Amino acid sequence: MLRPKTEKLELDGAPDLKDPDLYMRNEHHDVFTKLRQSDPVYWNPEADAAGFWAITRYDDIEAISKNPKLFSSAKQKGGHRIFNENEIDENQTEASMISLDPPEHAAYRRMVTPGFVPKRITGMEDRIRARVTRLLDRLAERGKDGTEVEFVDAVAAALPIEVLAELFGVPESDGPKLFEWSNATVGEDDPELRVSDDYMRKCVMEMAGYAAGLWQQRLAQPGDDLISMLAHSNIPNADGKPEPMSFPAYIGTFILLVVAGNETTRNSISGGLLALSENPEQRVKLLNDPSLMPSAVQEIIRWVSPVLHMRRTATEDTEIRGQKIAKGDKVVMWYASANRDEEKWADPFTFDVARYAHPNVPTQLGFGVGQHFCLGSRLAELQLSILFEELFKRFPDIHVSGPVRRLRSNFIAGIKEMPVRLNA
Numbered sequence: 001m002l003r004p005k006t007e008k009l010e011l012d013g014a015p016d017l018k019d020p021d022l023y024m025r026n027e028h029h030d031v032f033t034k035l036r037q038s039d040p041v042y043w044n045p046e047a048d049a050a051g052f053w054a055i056t057r058y059d060d061i062e063a064i065s066k067n068p069k070l071f072s073s074a075k076q077k078g079g080h081r082i083f084n085e086n087e088i089d090e091n092q093t094e095a096s097m098i099s100l101d102p103p104e105h106a107a108y109r110r111m112v113t114p115g116f117v118p119k120r121i122t123g124m125e126d127r128i129r130a131r132v133t134r135l136l137d138r139l140a141e142r143g144k145d146g147t148e149v150e151f152v153d154a155v156a157a158a159l160p161i162e163v164l165a166e167l168f169g170v171p172e173s174d175g176p177k178l179f180e181w182s183n184a185t186v187g188e189d190d191p192e193l194r195v196s197d198d199y200m201r202k203c204v205m206e207m208a209g210y211a212a213g214l215w216q217q218r219l220a221q222p223g224d225d226l227i228s229m230l231a232h233s234n235i236p237n238a239d240g241k242p243e244p245m246s247f248p249a250y251i252g253t254f255i256l257l258v259v260a261g262n263e264t265t266r267n268s269i270s271g272g273l274l275a276l277s278e279n280p281e282q283r284v285k286l287l288n289d290p291s292l293m294p295s296a297v298q299e300i301i302r303w304v305s306p307v308l309h310m311r312r313t314a315t316e317d318t319e320i321r322g323q324k325i326a327k328g329d330k331v332v333m334w335y336a337s338a339n340r341d342e343e344k345w346a347d348p349f350t351f352d353v354a355r356y357a358h359p360n361v362p363t364q365l366g367f368g369v370g371q372h373f374c375l376g377s378r379l380a381e382l383q384l385s386i387l388f389e390e391l392f393k394r395f396p397d398i399h400v401s402g403p404v405r406r407l408r409s410n411f412i413a414g415i416k417e418m419p420v421r422l423n424a
């Protein structure tokens with residue numbers, strides 16, 4: 001079975017958080033605000049499955065994420081998506097780290113961690129800046145004489161894909177393929193991205209074939225890239241003895257990296273520019289004080305929350321905020337809601353680039369928290385800060401100049417198209 005499309009449900013006026021149209025219309029924040037006040041552990045029935053608990057408060061999400069024993073990410077229990085990952089077999093993969101619990105999780109995470117250590121990420125800075133400069137040259141060319149330019153394609157999508165190609169040690173010209181497969185993988189509810197089931201199968205086959213080719217090549221000729229790290233790593237087997245990573249486990253990890261490294265950063269870039277256009281005084285503040293950039297990056301991720309949710313499964317009967325949760329129940333943590341929680345911030349609906357320049361501000365939860373905290377967070381932050389530094393140096397008046405088109409998805413807060421003008 002392919003990953004299922006979401007079936008909509010008529011809920012007699014109660015919200016259906018699974019409805020991808022809610023996010024495409026950008027109407028979810030009103031719904032989350034009401035739920036945080038009235039029903040922060042909300043039972044959301046499903047048309048095609050058993051239903052799930054929707055968790056909308058920051059503290060609850062933090063507590064759940066830090067308790068993997070009680071709230072599992074394991075694929076065999078359902079995994080990290082609302083649909084059950086153990087019921088789909090589209091790519092015959094084994095679970096990647098994001099769908100594993102301790103202690104296996106740590107072994108898998110350890111294999112890829114060297115690719116993301118601070119020294120290595122900082123070492124990419126000059127190359128990322130050079131890429132950004134090239135992309136902005138192209139943007140300038142397309143937008144000369146005041147012409148409107150489509151920003152997602154020109155910049156927001158291009159940068160993370162080029163960086164991912166560098167991590168994998170593949171040519172930039174492979175970027176469009178990675179882009180297409182990544183879109184198809186998370187786009188099950190958007191007819192423009194998953195045009196048909198056959199198309200999805202074709203993407204899965206192509207991605208697996210491509211990943212297999214790289215595996216063979218890097219087994220024979222290892223380099224200093226993520227694929228080589230995976231191909232030459234060892235994982236403890238059932239008896240605790242190290243053995244090479246299995247091919248299905250590698251494919252699972254490959255797909256995770258393609259999607260995780262791509263969709264999230266792209267949508268933070270587009271969503272960040274949108275927020276700065278809608279709040280011109282914040283753009284001026286940032287232009288006048290570039291030292292605010294690290295704070296602005298955190299605020300952009302809080303504001304955009306590009307990953308809307310992650311799911312866990314209760315391993316025992318338990319309670320959250322006094323609500324009984326049964327063993328086996330799905331628990332879905334809505335980061336997009338936690339990041340606007342009035343219990344944490346007095347003004348969560350204000351976009352403030354200086355917010356994180358003050359002491360004792362709650363960490364935003366856009367990268368998750370606990371065991372599965374985003375492995376690529378530093379890389380994403382670096383891309384965002386370089387991009388906005390260079391963008392505003394070059395085009396201080398760049399602004400969104402027309403309506404944006406959003407992704408139809410309950411998983412990724414995505415922007416598919418966003419017109420901009422480079423000058424006032």
Ligand code: HEM
Binds near residue numbers: 261307369371375
């Ligand atoms: C703004 C950009 C990003 C956001 C908002 C984001 C968000 C997240 C979130 C919420 C999780 C937690 C999953 C959970 O708790 O179940 C996660 C995990 C992960 N992310 Fe990111 N991510 C971003 C960028 C990246 C990049 C650039 C990469 C790699 C190239 C990456 C790789 C990963 C990996 C491998 C995991 C799984 C970690 C684990 O299971 O231990 N992410 N990310």
